[in-house]
Amino acid sequence: MKISENWLRTWVNPEIDSETLSDQLTMLGLEVDEMLPAAQPFSGVVTGEVLTVEQHPDADRLRVTTVNIGSAEPLQIVCGAPNVRVGMKVPVATIGTVLPGDFKIKKGKLRGVESQGMLCGASEIDLEDKIDGLLELAADTPVGLDIREYLKLDDHVIDISITPNRGDCFSIRGVAREIGVINQLPVTAPEISEVAATIADQKKVVVSSEGCPRYLGRVIRKVNTRAATPEWMERALARSGIRQHSILVDITNYVLIELGQPLHAFDADKIQGSVQVRQATATEKLVLLNEQEVELSEDVMIIADDEKALALAGIMGGLSSSVTDETTDVFLESAFFAPLHIAGRARRYGLHTDASQRYERGVDFELPYLAMNRASQLIQQLAGGEFGPVTVEEQIPLLPKREVMELTQQQVDQLLGYAVDGEFIADTLQRLGCEVTVKAVGEWRVVPPSYRYDMSIYQDLIEEIARIHGYDNIQMSLPVMDIRLAKHQDRFEQVQLTQTLVTLGYQEAISFSFADAKLEKQLNPDVRLLMLANPISSELAAMRSTLLSSLIPCVQYNMNRQQNRVRFFELGLRFDYQHARDIQDLKQIPTLAMIAVGAKTTESWHGKAQPMDFFDLKGEVAEILAAARVHATYVPAERAWLHPGQSAEIMVNGQSIGYLGRLHPSLEDMLDLGVTWVAELDQTAVLQTYVSNFTELSRFPSVKRDIALLINDKINVSEIQQLIEKTGGELLDSVWLFDVYTGQGVEEGKRSLAFALLWQHPSRTLEDAEIKSGMDQIIQVLESTYQATLRAS
Structure with a gap:
């Protein structure tokens, strides 16, 4: 937002220089991007009046003028401007003046005629040229005044970056409040008086949208819309980055910058019947002031009459009801629109207006009254008119609540x-x-x-x-420290988790917490999503229920650029809204997600590329869990987005902490990915505290025994292994599966599983009888529990 320093100082004027003022604003959180002078330094230019204009004797395009600048004698100045005429007031650069661009004014002759200065256009004094010729000053301008003082050129344009939470500072009034607080000075607002009604004319206002808790309207007749905008208003708007339009538009823009309240003026004769604030219908269209035609939807709030839409509420007016030079009767609107009913609508139509910028952040809901009075006051002063009473429609329960803290x-x-x-x-x-x-x-x-x-x-x-x-x-002080030692517990930290994943060959991705709702539905058709009220884009419109909806687009992006082997992981939040009654029940779950496509190993001189399979991914997940001291088991997973035969649920103490496996082939085809391996784990379950225990390694020999079983192929290997470990007791050091066989010699519905069992005692050599007893006990339990039989060698 750009504002004039001089304008700001009419509200509050601390005894500090411009640089200090800029520093104060920045330290208040209103960061000043830049502070530029209204005009580059120069001096010696004064106001003057053209007394005579005569043709130059030797040049068709030159005129010889005499100019009164308040000195004893008028100056003779040769001028080539096409608009020079007798009686006009203009800036005059006297001899010795150095204009911007290091242009020096010297006494000289032009085609033989002496010239004692220069008549200036706007660009000569570092202002914007609006015409080809001299800058014409107001007819009542006194002569002999320093032009810098007269045009207030000793001013600065302050460009302030307003954060989204400080919508109240999008105005001179808001910034002045901040400066007044920091300098403990009162803020002196302009005197704003209520303009009494002189006619009884009113427009009926009907508010049916919940997005408009307060709406004020006023009919003003016989307005001189051709009245000239005064120089002081035009100057204030120009330094706020707003171009001059017409007197009514300039007044509403002036109040917008001064108070922060967007206003809109309709041509009253173009409004058929009542003024309505309602939600649009899906069949309506509207041509905006910028001549853009937009198709409306039911979540868009509009201003309408009995026949048609007139404006996008809080964003932009419509062309059909706009004020023109022929307008004499206007309907002035000053309203409070709820931020959530405006947010995102302007962006949807490719618009970004001063009104939407303020309404999206929140406008003072008490301000419409003051702004209506201010605008009415300025219209009466500058354009005349007959004023009807102010129509007020309010939905008090919908106004923002100011709770006691x-x-x-x-x-x-x-x-x-x-x-x-x-x-x-x-x-x-x-x-x-x-x-x-x-x-x-x-x-x-x-x-x-x-x-x-x-x-x-x-x-x-x-x-x-x-x-x-x-x-x-803010003072520096040492924190109070409690020197009592707490019981030490080790913890698998997130940085260790990250290092483990990087060691496994994965690269970290950092994504938005928002996702594409379409991709979420492709992954899980039954998912219930929390949609954003004001999304960044349509592809980031929902809070993600799985981190895969963030990682899959990353993989696609890389594969589209010939990166055929991709490994990504992300540590972030996913959002569970499946069984929530409202936003308060939303669950935010810290999650680790992994995704891998392409070969397990790349092609090299000592071997071909090896494709990745389920056990490669399971081994990587197992390595992560081992580093975190988490003991997990695996059971078949039944998730819609996973391959039913190549996926597993990760179980800890009987509870699922995540899953791993291959994406469903139909999803791989739909997303054009190829074979894709994924995993998601609850971060909280992985990042657990634990107490380190040291066990001395046994110095005595271990004994290895093998056991081969014929067993039902529906029974999970992990269940069998757990049963062996439990039955073997303390003497059984470790168990692992080393062979799986099905085929000739094994009846259908069964498979042969061969386990290796390592027996060892910590303080003595084991006896054969002890090992045989343990083996017999294991075989007996397997036979009774799973009807397993020993396979003959």
Whole structure:
């Protein structure tokens, strides 16, 4: 947002220079991107009046003029401007003046005629040229004035970057409030008086949309829409980056920049019947002021009459009801539109207007009254007219609520880490517009002002106190340290998890928490998504229920650029809204996701590329869990997006902490991915604390025994292995599967599984009888539990 420093100082004028003012704004959180002079330095240019104009004797395009600049004698100046005429007031550069661009004015002759200065166009004094010729000043301009003082050129244009939470600062009024608070000065607003109704004419207003809690309208007849915009208003708008249009548009723009309230003027004769604020229908269309035709949808709020749509509410007016030079009767609108009913609508149509920018962030819901009076006052002063009464339609229950917040001295000191004077706290909050009631010593009840949507909890108030007290005044102090030693517990940290994944050959991806709703539905048709009210784009319109919806587009992007072997992982949040009643029930789940496409190993001189399979991915996941000291088992997974025969659920203590496996082939084809391996694990289950235990390695020999079983092929190997480990007891050191066989010699429905069992005692050599007893016990339990039989060698 651009504003004039001079305009700002009419509201509040601290005794500081421009650079200090800029620094104060930045430290207040209103970052100044740049501060540029309204005009480059020059001096010696004064206002003058052209007394005579005569043709140059030796040049057809030159005129010889005499100009009064208030000195004893008029100056003779040769001029080539086509618009020079007797009686006009113009800037005059006198001899010795150095104009911008290091252009020096010297006494000289043009085609033999002496010239004692130069008549200036706008560009000569570093202003924008609107015509080809001299800059014509107002007819009542006094002669002999310094042009810098007369045109207020000793000014700066301040370009401020406003953060999304500070919609109240999109105006001179809002910025002045901040400067007044930091300098403990009162803010002097212009005197705004109510313009009394002189006629009874009104337009009926009907509000049916919940997005408009407050709407004000006023009929004004016999307005002189051809009236000239005064130079002071045109100058203020130009330095705010707004071009001059017509008197009514300029007045509404002026109030917008001054107070922060968007206004709109309709041609009253083009409104058929009542003024309606409602939701559009899917069949409606509207041609906007920029001549763009838009197709409306039911979630778009519009202003309409009894026959047609007139404007996109809070965004842009329509061409059919716009004010022109022939307009005499207008309907002036000043309204409060709820931010969520405006957010995203302008972007949908490729628009970004001053009105939508403010409404999306939140406009003061008490401001429409003041803005209506200010605009009416300026219209009466500059364009005349007969004013009807102000029509007010309100839905009070829908207005934003200003809840009471409890604040204590202890909360302030604890959060900031240093003590702030209680009187300063109360005074600061009052200057910021809050209603402050002293509850007890060091305790306050605070109600935020209507223009501060970002104040809702006591921490917001403390942030304001720190901001006004000055971030550079925050004191340095050592924290209080408790030297009592707590019981040490190791923890598998996220950085260790990241290092493990990188070691396995994966690269970290960092994505938005938003996803493409279409891709989410492709992965899981039954998923219930939380949609965003104001998405960045249509491809990022839903809160992701799985990190795969973020990683799959990354893989596609790389594969489309001939990267055929891709390994990505991401640590982030996924959002479970499946069984939520409202937003309060939304679950945010920290998740680790992995995705891999392409070969397990690349082609080289010592071997061909090896394709990746289920066991490669399972081995990588097992390595991660082993590093985290998490003991997991695996059972077949039944998830819609996974291959039913090449996927597994990861179980810890009987609970699923995630899954791994191959994407369903139909999904791979749909997404043009090829064979794709994926895994998702609950981060919380992986990043667990544990106590390290040391066990001395046995110095005594181990004994290995093998066992081959014929067993039902529906039984999970992990279940069999767990049963062997449990039955073997403390003497059984480890068990692993080393052979699986089906085929000739094995009846259908069964398979042969061969396990290796390693027996070892920590403090002595085992006896054969002990090992045989253990083996017999295991075989007996397997036979009784799974009807397993020993396979003959």
